[in-house]
Amino acid sequence: MTGPGIPWYLAVAAVLFSTGVTGVLLRRSPLIVLLSLELMLNGANLALVGFSRLWGELDGQVFALAVMAVAAAEVCVGLGLIVAMSRRKLELDVDSFTELRG
Amino acid sequence: MGELLTWVVWMIAATACVVTGVRVVIATSPFSSALSLIGNLASLAVLYLLASGEFVAAAQVLVYAGAVMVMFLFVIAYLGGHADAPFAAHRVAQLSAVVAALAVLAVTLVAVLLDAGGHLSDERDVTRSFGSPAEIGRLFLTDHLLAFEITSIVLLVAAVGGVVLGTRARAEDEADAASDRAEAPA
Numbered sequence: 001m002t003g004p005g006i007p008w009y010l011a012v013a014a015v016l017f018s019t020g021v022t023g024v025l026l027r028r029s030p031l032i033v034l035l036s037l038e039l040m041l042n043g044a045n046l047a048l049v050g051f052s053r054l055w056g057e058l059d060g061q062v063f064a065l066a067v068m069a070v071a072a073a074e075v076c077v078g079l080g081l082i083v084a085m086s087r088r089k090l091e092l093d094v095d096s097f098t099e100l101r102g
Numbered sequence: 103m104g105e106l107l108t109w110v111v112w113m114i115a116a117t118a119c120v121v122t123g124v125r126v127v128i129a130t131s132p133f134s135s136a137l138s139l140i141g142n143l144a145s146l147a148v149l150y151l152l153a154s155g156e157f158v159a160a161a162q163v164l165v166y167a168g169a170v171m172v173m174f175l176f177v178i179a180y181l182g183g184h185a186d187a188p189f190a191a192h193r194v195a196q197l198s199a200v201v202a203a204l205a206v207l208a209v210t211l212v213a214v215l216l217d218a219g220g221h222l223s224d225e226r227d228v229t230r231s232f233g234s235p236a237e238i239g240r241l242f243l244t245d246h247l248l249a250f251e252i253t254s255i256v257l258l259v260a261a262v263g264g265v266v267l268g269t270r271a272r273a274e275d276e277a278d279a280a281s282d283r284a285e286a287p288a
Contacts, residue, residue: 003108003152007214007222012116012149014210016123016142018203023127025199031132031178035139038170039123042146045158053153056226058237061158062246065238068165069253073260075170079177080267086181087275 009050017043028093030085034078041071108152115148136174143167154233 016039023036045064052060086092118141125138143166150159214222231237242250 002105004112005223006225008112008116009149009153010214010222011211012119014207014214015120017210018207019120019123019127021206022199022203025202026127026196029132031174031181032127032135035126035132035135035174038139038166039126039142042143045162046146046149049150049153049155049158052155053228053232054222054225056228056232058233058241059245061155061233061238062241062249064155064158065161065242066246066249066253068161069257072165072170073256075173076260076264077267079173080264083177083180084267084270087272092181 006050006054009053010047013043013047013050015043016040016046019043028095030078030082030092030094033094034075034082037074037078038071041067111148112152115145115152118142118145119149132178133175136171136178139174140167140171143171154228156233157235157238158233160235 020036020038020040020043023039024033027033027036045067048060048064048067052058052064082092090096122138122142122145126135126142129135129138143162147159147162147167150156150162
């Protein structure tokens with residue numbers, strides 16, 4: 001394999017994942033929280049593709065594709081929730097949602 | 103020559119990936135946050151290509167940077183200025199967020215840099231068809247058929263859920279408007 005070895009990929013994946021963790025914990029807008037979640041999923045995906053290359057097995061890439069589909073489903077429901085929240089004139093702030101039926 | 107070029111491309115893609123990733127978190131407007139995520143996804147696709155994940159890279163650009171992010175941008179445009187929100191309220195919350203993220207980073211980086219007991223440095227040789235659509239399609243229709251079918255059901259349920267959330271919100275909207283009109287003359 002030419003170029004950087006698998007540890008380099010895993011290091012980038014770790015940086016991406018922890019950036020996403022910071023975003024999820026730090027930001028209050030549910031939109032940015034969703035975007036940071038995507039960052040975390042992509043960090044995991046990069047690790048999956050890297051490991052797939054390490055072992056020479058394609059199962060990791062298949063799993064990465066499944067993760068992409070789940071991420072698309074999650075975005076669909078998440079954005080639906082955010083739109084419903086804004087239609088009910090609720091403040092878009094994850095800290096203000098402390099009850100399921102508020 | 104090929105080796106050096108691969109390193110250069112990899113470094114550019116990885117740097118772009120990390121920089122845009124940080125920008126997603128620190129940008130104040132959700133619009134530039136989403137645009138940074140698109141750049142992040144594109145540079146990740148380059149990394150996938152360098153790790154022989156051709157089909158995953160193509161799917162990443164088409165599905166993620168194309169479809170999913172367009173949906174995001176639509177919703178951000180729909181919400182307008184509503185979507186803006188500052189960082190977490192309390193200093194303590196901000197500090198603990200950064201500490202938690204650094205802890206995750208430290209644990210993974212230590213594991214990676216110690217080379218996981220020497221298991222990470224010897225990649226297997228792969229054929230040229232590794233990561234091609236044909237190979238992935240074969241796996242999806244043989245070994246991972248159940249996962250493939252379950253994924254389609256998950257997507258269907260999510261689509262129905264999105265529609266239900268949207269219509270219920272609209273029904274409540276119209277009920278509110280009707281009650282407003284009823285109250286107005288009195």
